[in-house]
Amino acid sequence: MMQVAARAKSDEPLLKVDNLVVEYGLGNKIVHAVSGVSLDVARGETLGLVGESGCGKSTLGRAVLQLRRATSGRVLFDGEDLTAMQGEPLRKMRRRVQLIFQDPIASLNPRRRIGDIVAEPLIIAGIKDAEKRTQLVHEVLSAVGLDPDLVVGRLPHEFSGGQCQRISIARSLVLNPEFIVCDEPVSALDVSIRAQILNLLEEMKARFGLTLLFIAHDLAVVKAVSDRVAVMYLGRLCEVGPSEQLFAKPAHPYTALLLEAIPVPDPDVRPAGSVATGEPPSPIAPPSGCRFRTRCPRADQRCAAQMPELREVAPGQLAACHHPLT
Amino acid sequence: MSAPLLSIEDVAVELPTPRGNLRAVDHVDLALEAGRTLGIVGESGCGKTMLSRAILQLLPKKAKLTGRVMFDGQDLVRLDAESLRRLRGRDLAVVFQDPMTSLNPVLTIGTQLMETIQEHLELDAPAARKRSIELLAAVGIPAPEQRLAQYPHQCSGGMRQRIAIAIALSCEPKLLIADEPTTALDVTIQAQILDLLAREQRRRHMAMILITHDLGVVAGRADEVAVMYAGRVVERAPTPALFKRMHMPYTEALLAAIPKLETAPHTPLPAISGRPPDPTRPLQGCSFAPRCRYAAGRCHQAKPELTGAEMPGHLYACFHPIQMAEGLDA
Numbered sequence: 001m002m003q004v005a006a007r008a009k010s011d012e013p014l015l016k017v018d019n020l021v022v023e024y025g026l027g028n029k030i031v032h033a034v035s036g037v038s039l040d041v042a043r044g045e046t047l048g049l050v051g052e053s054g055c056g057k058s059t060l061g062r063a064v065l066q067l068r069r070a071t072s073g074r075v076l077f078d079g080e081d082l083t084a085m086q087g088e089p090l091r092k093m094r095r096r097v098q099l100i101f102q103d104p105i106a107s108l109n110p111r112r113r114i115g116d117i118v119a120e121p122l123i124i125a126g127i128k129d130a131e132k133r134t135q136l137v138h139e140v141l142s143a144v145g146l147d148p149d150l151v152v153g154r155l156p157h158e159f160s161g162g163q164c165q166r167i168s169i170a171r172s173l174v175l176n177p178e179f180i181v182c183d184e185p186v187s188a189l190d191v192s193i194r195a196q197i198l199n200l201l202e203e204m205k206a207r208f209g210l211t212l213l214f215i216a217h218d219l220a221v222v223k224a225v226s227d228r229v230a231v232m233y234l235g236r237l238c239e240v241g242p243s244e245q246l247f248a249k250p251a252h253p254y255t256a257l258l259l260e261a262i263p264v265p266d267p268d269v270r271p272a273g274s275v276a277t278g279e280p281p282s283p284i285a286p287p288s289g290c291r292f293r294t295r296c297p298r299a300d301q302r303c304a305a306q307m308p309e310l311r312e313v314a315p316g317q318l319a320a321c322h323h324p325l326t
Numbered sequence: 327m328s329a330p331l332l333s334i335e336d337v338a339v340e341l342p343t344p345r346g347n348l349r350a351v352d353h354v355d356l357a358l359e360a361g362r363t364l365g366i367v368g369e370s371g372c373g374k375t376m377l378s379r380a381i382l383q384l385l386p387k388k389a390k391l392t393g394r395v396m397f398d399g400q401d402l403v404r405l406d407a408e409s410l411r412r413l414r415g416r417d418l419a420v421v422f423q424d425p426m427t428s429l430n431p432v433l434t435i436g437t438q439l440m441e442t443i444q445e446h447l448e449l450d451a452p453a454a455r456k457r458s459i460e461l462l463a464a465v466g467i468p469a470p471e472q473r474l475a476q477y478p479h480q481c482s483g484g485m486r487q488r489i490a491i492a493i494a495l496s497c498e499p500k501l502l503i504a505d506e507p508t509t510a511l512d513v514t515i516q517a518q519i520l521d522l523l524a525r526e527q528r529r530r531h532m533a534m535i536l537i538t539h540d541l542g543v544v545a546g547r548a549d550e551v552a553v554m555y556a557g558r559v560v561e562r563a564p565t566p567a568l569f570k571r572m573h574m575p576y577t578e579a580l581l582a583a584i585p586k587l588e589t590a591p592h593t594p595l596p597a598i599s600g601r602p603p604d605p606t607r608p609l610q611g612c613s614f615a616p617r618c619r620y621a622a623g624r625c626h627q628a629k630p631e632l633t634g635a636e637m638p639g640h641l642y643a644c645f646h647p648i649q650m651a652e653g654l655d656a
Contacts, residue, residue: 052512053483160601161370190369191539195583195597202592217512224585224595243591261517263542265581267565279484279515 012079013040014179014211015064020073022056022063029284033059035235036073038310041179046205046212048226048243050219050258052280056235057215061181064213065097066090077179095125098172102184104164108156114141115152118171125175140170143207144200162193169200173208181213186221198224219258223247228316231255234280234291237310241317251319251326254292290322298323329399330357331533332381332501337393339376339385346606350376352557353393355632358550360500361531363524365544365565367580368554371602374537377554378503381535382420383410398500416446419499423506425486429478435462435489436474439496446497461492465522484515488522495526502527505537520547541581545569550639553577556603556613559632563640573635573647576614612645620646 022034033056041047051057062068064075066082075082077097085093098121101107108117115137122133138148144166156164165185172180182201186194202225205212216222222229223243230240231254239252250256278295281287290308293299302322310318313326339351351373358364366374379385381395383402395402398417402410414420422428430438439458443449449457455474462470465488478486487507494502504523508516524547527534536548544551545565552562553574561574572578582596600617603609612618615625622645630643635650 052514162601191541191580192369192583192598193601195585195595196599198585199594199597202594218585219513220585220587223587223591224589224593226591247587257514259587261514262587263516263520263540263546265540265542265545265569265584267545267569269546277518279482 011042014043014045014078015041015213016074016076017060017064018074018076020060020063020075021071022059022068023071024068026284032235032283032286034063034070035286037232037235037237039230039237039240041211041213043211044209045228046214046226048222048229049213049215049232050217050222050229051232052217054234054280054283055232056283057232058183060232061099061183061213061215065094065099065181067099091124095121095175096177097179097181098175098177100165100168100172100180100182100185103188104161104168105156107168108164110156112155113152114154114156114159114167117156117167118152118174121171121175136174137170140174141167143173143204144170146170160193161189162196165189165193165197166200169197169204173204176208177210179211179213181215183215184217185214187216187218194221201225219247219262231258234286235283236291237320238292239317239319239321240310241314241319245314245317249314249317249326251313251317251324252292252321253296253298253323253325255319256325257295290320331360331398332356332358333394333396334377334381335394335396337377337380337391337395339373339380340390341376341386342388342390343606348605349557349608350389350605351380352608354554354557354559356552356559356562358501358533358535360533361527362550363527363534363536363548365548365551366535366537366554367539367541367544367551369539369580369602371605372554373557374554375505376557378420378505378535378537381503382414382418384414412446415442416497417500418503419494419497419501420503420505421487421490421494421507423509425483425490425510426478428490429486431478433477434474435476435478435481439474439489439493442493443496457496458492461496462489464526465489465492465495466518467492483511484518487511487515487519491519491522491526495530498530499532501533501535503535503537506539507536508543509538509540516543523547540584542584553580556609557605558613558643559641560614560644561642562632563635563637563642567637567640571637571649573640573642573649574614574644575618575620575646575648578648579617579619612643620648622646 017039020034020037023030023032049057063070070083118137119133127133141148141151146166186197214225226243229243229246231238233254238254281294287294288304289306290303293303308320308322310320313319313324334356337351337354341348341350368374380391440454443454443457459470462473467473467488508519548565551565551568552559555576561577579598583598598617603613611626612630615621624645630645632641632643634641
């Protein structure tokens, strides 16, 4: 165990998700939310995770943090298997991993003052010195661009959505974590505020040496901050690759479909028109073989019979498709 | 040119709040002809939804509305409640942002569709049912007959928005107001719903107001765009003219702040600093001035009026317009 930890410090990925499966019951049915996902996140890297609602991306993010326990598979963080941890060791580990939620207003307790909200993780982590806590809270609030003296005594409803998201980010940073799961952190925000928060996340990443798993449904937002991008569909990964490469030459038809569906702010680019047909099937009864085949223009019998495995289509780019575009 | 179907003249909406009067819509003039699409773009709180509510006469009870809303030859502001009721849902239809809350969760889809049809058109139940099935098929709902007996919660978000559109289209409206119709939906479903709206609009020669915060959504879909900020229209132009040469710094900033697919990862985004002004504390000068990088002395003292640019139909409200043609610099 000691040896593993020592080796992990070097160039091992900080996070390694290995064949993760998350299923949960719904009445007498089973929802296949995540079905055998494997991915790595290197130290200091931002991995973007995109997909439509219901594709399992949030469940995957939560299962990484052990907020939802996996049905099977492993989550290795810095060489240690989080899925095997419980109680005190897991709580200690949680100081190093944090989460930022989508809805910045709903994720702050409306009855507590900002100073207390941001100090809460410190109390849970057992930092008893109140002066030390105040000092850390002030530091982190300044770091996210808020004036601590004006902010600590106020309640969440006194702030706009963008400011609330700054407060959420401050709360997630106060324990000086190594890894943060950002679950749709800007999708509830206006365009102008969205840019401010994305810039802030990038600044904080550099300043605190963070590694990020950035979950979003907006491909352009994901590209703006990610080194690599993973595309998820109905519980499985379709494609993983370096951001630039994936967007320039998508190999999986689903990635291509997502790219075509983005509205372009240019009237000369006519909307492609019905590129996206149909809706994702239910994760209660996913299609056999390739799960995307029911919406895929390239699907044939093989896609129904055989599940495609992720394989390399270009250096660093993997796609799970029998008929890749490149 | 024929008289416009809808003409909004000097419309202002004030809402009383504990902190003073909130000027939600600040003297807006707009016009829309049959068969055309007007995009209204702006951030949350810029007044775009309140403006649409003013057209529909669905403002909060305490709101104070001034100005005229001429629709098909009559002033909706002065119309009595009964005539308005007959108009809404028939000639004047609306699709809201959230398809979950705009449909009644305890009534079947069939009941909700047929209710509207029978209210406004003189059809008996079997004819209304037949029409409902046709409408659901037209908006791309598979197995429409079975859907009639289902409840909204049994449909996905995209399906629910299709149903809301079917209800809106059921009486062949002359004007459809779509208020952020795709904001709650995924990007692939968004493309489908926007295509559907465009197709039905062409087929019915209907006028449409498309309200959105996303300039990308209006770029390919609207004939004309009005950009709103702090309750006012700050720039208005035919869509191609606007994107070719925008004069209002706010429009430029709004477009620049959208992450682009062409941009390399980790490029800092040109964010608009600060946030919109408090609508209960109107500024003396241009309301965008505190966030504007071109703002100078005069911008903080006087409000720029909407004035015409060199292109016909292009209006902007700015003392220091950008991208002006040579020699026309204000």
